[in-house]
Amino acid sequence: MTQFNGPAQYGFAERWLPRLVLAPSFLLTLVFVYGFIAWNGYLSFTASRLLPNYEWVGLAQYETLFANERAWVAVKNLFIFGGLFIGGGMAMGILLAVFLDQKIRGEGVLRTLYLYPMALSFIVTGTAWKWMLNPGLGLEKLVHDWGFTSFTFDWLVNPDMSIYTVVIAGIWQSSGFVMALFLAGLRGIDDSIIKAAQIDGASLPRIYWRIVLPALRPVFFSTLMILAHIAIKSFDLVMALTGGGPGFSSDVPATFMYASAFTRGQMGVGAASAMMMLATVAAIVVPYLYSELRGSRNA
């Protein structure tokens, strides 16, 4: 009598090789991502200052955090930066994609050109824009040299406006990427849908607004996800462009966390702010993942 023993038919190596190969990366992720998240969570409940210590203080670090004016500036800046960066980047990207979709000549060249900023690191973007926006060096000086001496563009050194320079650089960097995503989506739309709408009498803006862009809803949401987590994590762009200044006027949570934990000897507060950032990202990503996974299970 023959009996079917599934796994027994495979050799030892076939059974263990996949697990063996995956083990190192699994272990590393477990320790260095989830382990350190847990450790950071623990630190946020301790009295750690310059160095970690394990004296339990409960929610005291969170109370300090919420009482800190600088932390609130960082949160407000995150909303300004996040909102404008996502909205502006998306609008610019969609506009570029729609224009490039009009079967124009040299599309390949233009597409590469617009996509290039994405190839740069945020540090390079920040530094380049710092020079351009520097009143004594960049745009303002150029216009002055042309003879318009009354022209001022000092957002970089103006505490009220400095966060908006980060927005400008951020949009510049990301809109090409958004464009690429939407262009791919637009190319997936059946040509005859547009022809049908033309015969129905719709103008080109109306065709895009009523028919094409609604059909790109999935692209829209993926883009939103990507831009949102870039916005919340944004650190390097701010560090390179304004360094959080002038003063702490352009601080965002990530730079605040860095400053607290590593330069101001308030590791407990830094850990608490890092936990708050994690919670913010989770608040966005978890519902998204949930809906995605549920969607794919139904499909």
Place this chain on the structure above:
Amino acid sequence: MGALAIKNVTKRFGDTHILKGIDIHIDAGQFLILVGPSGCGKSTLMNIIAGLEAPTSGEVQIGERVVNDVAPKDRDIAMVFQSYALYPTMNVRQNIAFGMETRGVPRKEQEETITRVSKMLQIDHLLDRKPGQLSGGQRQRVAMGRALARNPTLFLFDEPLSNLDAKLRVEMRTEIKQLHHRLKTTIVYVTHDQIEAMTLGDRIAVMKDGVIQQFGSPEEIYERPANLFVAGFIGSPSMNFIDCHLAEQGGDVGISLQSEGGVRFVPLLDGRRFADRLGQKVILGVRPEQIEVAEEGEPALECKVHLTEPTGPDTMIFTQINGKEVIARVHPRAAGRPGDSMRLKLDVRKVVLFDPQTEARLN
């Protein structure tokens, strides 16, 4: 009254001539079929009629109006696409209403039209569904509903049935024909399927390489094809082409056909017309159903059956005449088995002759 006139329309992309002087004229209420193999320019011609592409030269008239410089939306046309082209994010109701909404039709009138059209096409229970939730046949109906809502002077159908499965295709074909009988609107219909062309059309334009090969009624196209291409393209199984020579025997002009049973002379009707071509090569065109089983005592060709293909009502007999494979459509009871010999005769009243050089019909 003329409904559509296409006058010497050409279309060129660089050095590629897509359309080389198309002339078509149909009357109001007629069903025009543009048929041809892929790449023959029929879809380009359709786009030119719709105004989605501009002709390089020539004139398009819809009704009494030259529409060369009129935008698609102002041509008073409606179009049904092969891919249905439904707006994916709108439900059926919105899909049908979109055109009326764009033209500023009052809401009450929109509602009435949607009700009327959806009842006519039996899609009234689907109005709140999205296109993604519909089957192919239902999408096809919605696409037709959207066109009907416009109530145009000219309907354009661009291979509307190509994406449906075989059974549904036949059903929808009948429905389109019924719709045409009821509405009596002029229809231009593009297809590569010669059965659709024959069953639906009042007028058929057979196209190849950007040229209209023949323009006429289905009967004309079938009975009297203008050239070898039309003869071979229309009809299934397609027409048999037999190479032969014109000869004279006993005062009659005819052709001699050789089969396994020997050579036989077949006189042609009105054969004296070809007296000046005696001895020359011609191509004899004979449709499978024009080869019949001969009665007892009738002169006939002894043919060996190579293969049979029963289709149910008829059986296709594969045999050889003049070294060419020939298909005869006979009654299943009369059909021999492979290896048998059968006595066949041609219906000489219906056979056609083609010139092997010009490929044009001779008789």
